[in-house]
Amino acid sequence: MSHDPVELAYQLTVMLLKPYKQLERKEFLKKHFEPKNRDLKACNLKTLLDTQDLIKRAIETEILKFPRPKEQIVTCNYFLHCAKRLYEINNFLGLEAVISGLNSAALSKLKAIQNMIKQNPEIESLWQKLLSFTDPLNIKPYLEAKENVLPNLPFIPRLSVGGALVEIAKTEEVHSSYVEDPFDSSKKTWINWHKLSIIAKCISNILRLSQGVSNNYYTYKEIVEVPLLLSSSECWAYETATCAIANLRNSKTEWEEYPVIVETDEDGIEELKNDDEDPTGYCDISYMWGSKFNELNDREWKIIFAATSAVLVKYHDEEIIHDPQVETTHVYRLVEGQVRIDSGTKEERPFILHAPNSFGAGALLMPNKKTVTARFIAKTNVTVWKIDAEKLHTLFIDDPSISRKYNFSLAWKYARRMKRILGTNPMRLSRDVPLDEDSGRSSYLSEQEFKDKALQKVFELPAEEIILKEYKCEVFFVTYLKSSLWITDHYICYYRRKTPLKIEISKLREPQISSGTLKLTPTDGVLNTKLFFKSFVGVELDSVYRFLHALWEREVTTMAENVLLKTAVNINSMFELSASDITTQILPQWSNNIPEEDWKLVLKGARTIVLHAGAIIDNSERILYRVVTGSVLIKMGNRELFTLGDNDVFGELTFLTGSKIGSYEIVIKENSKLMAIEPYYLNILFQTYPNLAGKFYCWLASVLCERLNVIQTGYI
Numbered sequence: 001m002s003h004d005p006v007e008l009a010y011q012l013t014v015m016l017l018k019p020y021k022q023l024e025r026k027e028f029l030k031k032h033f034e035p036k037n038r039d040l041k042a043c044n045l046k047t048l049l050d051t052q053d054l055i056k057r058a059i060e061t062e063i064l065k066f067p068r069p070k071e072q073i074v075t076c077n078y079f080l081h082c083a084k085r086l087y088e089i090n091n092f093l094g095l096e097a098v099i100s101g102l103n104s105a106a107l108s109k110l111k112a113i114q115n116m117i118k119q120n121p122e123i124e125s126l127w128q129k130l131l132s133f134t135d136p137l138n139i140k141p142y143l144e145a146k147e148n149v150l151p152n153l154p155f156i157p158r159l160s161v162g163g164a165l166v167e168i169a170k171t172e173e174v175h176s177s178y179v180e181d182p183f184d185s186s187k188k189t190w191i192n193w194h195k196l197s198i199i200a201k202c203i204s205n206i207l208r209l210s211q212g213v214s215n216n217y218y219t220y221k222e223i224v225e226v227p228l229l230l231s232s233s234e235c236w237a238y239e240t241a242t243c244a245i246a247n248l249r250n251s252k253t254e255w256e257e258y259p260v261i262v263e264t265d266e267d268g269i270e271e272l273k274n275d276d277e278d279p280t281g282y283c284d285i286s287y288m289w290g291s292k293f294n295e296l297n298d299r300e301w302k303i304i305f306a307a308t309s310a311v312l313v314k315y316h317d318e319e320i321i322h323d324p325q326v327e328t329t330h331v332y333r334l335v336e337g338q339v340r341i342d343s344g345t346k347e348e349r350p351f352i353l354h355a356p357n358s359f360g361a362g363a364l365l366m367p368n369k370k371t372v373t374a375r376f377i378a379k380t381n382v383t384v385w386k387i388d389a390e391k392l393h394t395l396f397i398d399d400p401s402i403s404r405k406y407n408f409s410l411a412w413k414y415a416r417r418m419k420r421i422l423g424t425n426p427m428r429l430s431r432d433v434p435l436d437e438d439s440g441r442s443s444y445l446s447e448q449e450f451k452d453k454a455l456q457k458v459f460e461l462p463a464e465e466i467i468l469k470e471y472k473c474e475v476f477f478v479t480y481l482k483s484s485l486w487i488t489d490h491y492i493c494y495y496r497r498k499t500p501l502k503i504e505i506s507k508l509r510e511p512q513i514s515s516g517t518l519k520l521t522p523t524d525g526v527l528n529t530k531l532f533f534k535s536f537v538g539v540e541l542d543s544v545y546r547f548l549h550a551l552w553e554r555e556v557t558t559m560a561e562n563v564l565l566k567t568a569v570n571i572n573s574m575f576e577l578s579a580s581d582i583t584t585q586i587l588p589q590w591s592n593n594i595p596e597e598d599w600k601l602v603l604k605g606a607r608t609i610v611l612h613a614g615a616i617i618d619n620s621e622r623i624l625y626r627v628v629t630g631s632v633l634i635k636m637g638n639r640e641l642f643t644l645g646d647n648d649v650f651g652e653l654t655f656l657t658g659s660k661i662g663s664y665e666i667v668i669k670e671n672s673k674l675m676a677i678e679p680y681y682l683n684i685l686f687q688t689y690p691n692l693a694g695k696f697y698c699w700l701a702s703v704l705c706e707r708l709n710v711i712q713t714g715y716i
Contacts, residue, residue: 012082154218310387313386320378468487490506619653649703
């Protein structure tokens, strides 16, 4: 919405005018204009109607992208004023496109917009007036408006329901092409000139702009970026998904702002929006699906290491890091060196992981099956973080964002590897996340760095200290006061009225919780007093406690002599799980199943497809399919890879990576009913239910892990 709504109306007119002026009379004769004939016999008309449909879907999508009612209302008003100007310049085709978008089934469900229209008499009057000109059931207002347009003024008519095409279609249906011969009533051989006269008049009205001096009236200068932006914008085409998104938007009425530290005041730290931050909460879905949105950054990896009491371990050349025959409760993060994956199969070249990279999750995704994806050998001297899987599971529950990113990158990695093995992607996997090597940092990181520097300045922290967690809460001094709590690698920071205070985590006694209060007891001589925090906003107290306790645990362990050896001993003795514990504690998070209630949420926005045996599904579309009934065959050339039945999914490789697989063929084996899940619906769903994203991608990773295992070895 960088342009004025009036200017947008002019630009939409220019866009529609181009194909409109190319229309030929023959495109409206002999039913050439019908949808089944347009591709070959009415190409210009098809282009015009496709442009109109693009405008409609772009408007609907643009409004649905906003999670907050305020921005939905502002955007709706913007397009409403654009529609008003289209009416004033007699562009009824453009008016129909804009009003159809604003009056779509999905936007009709948005409570914020409907309430705004009802509560504002002026807007309601304008809305009803413009709506009347596009009403398919009552075309009288449109016909009257059309007749009132002076002959020398530019005019673009409606073409769809109630428009010129319908007039021609009705004439074709009501009037026969031939009438009775006046000399022989048994024959109908005379041309029906009355019918041709009506059709000729309709065509003349349609092509009015291309006739006479009126062709010079629309003289708006084209702004090239507008049609380019519109043609390249994301448009959500399926009504089932958009209506489900509208229902999700109705359930999400607030957007959490992330404050930036600038200066202190009596209550602690003032909040100020960074200029780089989008204050509207607008969500670009294509960006969400991109690599940066799903990439764990260094800060988040530090949170993982801290929350799981991860241990740095060194391995020598050719030393086995993980053996698939040994039960495991750990995953690994490669810090330095290279790791070779020994899959037990003859690949064209060895599969090498380079730092930074993660591995070892396959054995947890398939704990009861033989897997060839989990044998890892040090190719050089390497250093890895050994991460406790149970604590990682707990972190996933407490931090949905990390859960989503970790599990998405895991599923993406397996999809990349499967494509490589199938011979469609020769690129060697060098990262476990879709990271562009030459890309810069995201604006999110820039904002975080800004806040880190502010915190370091205010609390006089070392330059390497960065914010791992920030909480809004109440802290007890004489009474409970609102404050904020910032946790870095080694410090806890907070305000005591106007005084910034910090505590080294290593100088704390073990954190405790009691009666809904977090209790911290410093051992420092200056602050030898108990601190009480409660009423944490937007987060469970247990989640805060677990994270802080993990940091304290790490600090206490690190202070011991022979850090690496003693940490390893402590971790092995304190937190190692037995084989029997794996099933009861690890599997709930690393399960290859999604609860039925979660599937109901996912499938609310899915559309139903019924296909007959022998049909081939195009695997170039980024859609995930779930089989309801029937069976589907996955083939690679002449080789049959999988036969899928009820509740199985397919299309996951294109869904995750965004590119199709050349000789990978999906064939309907017997008559089947499928549910097609659109990625844009999933992204909105995961915004509304953040905890669902990690579970979904973890499940998808387990599906890929198992299929990868079958492709490589045949083990089922």
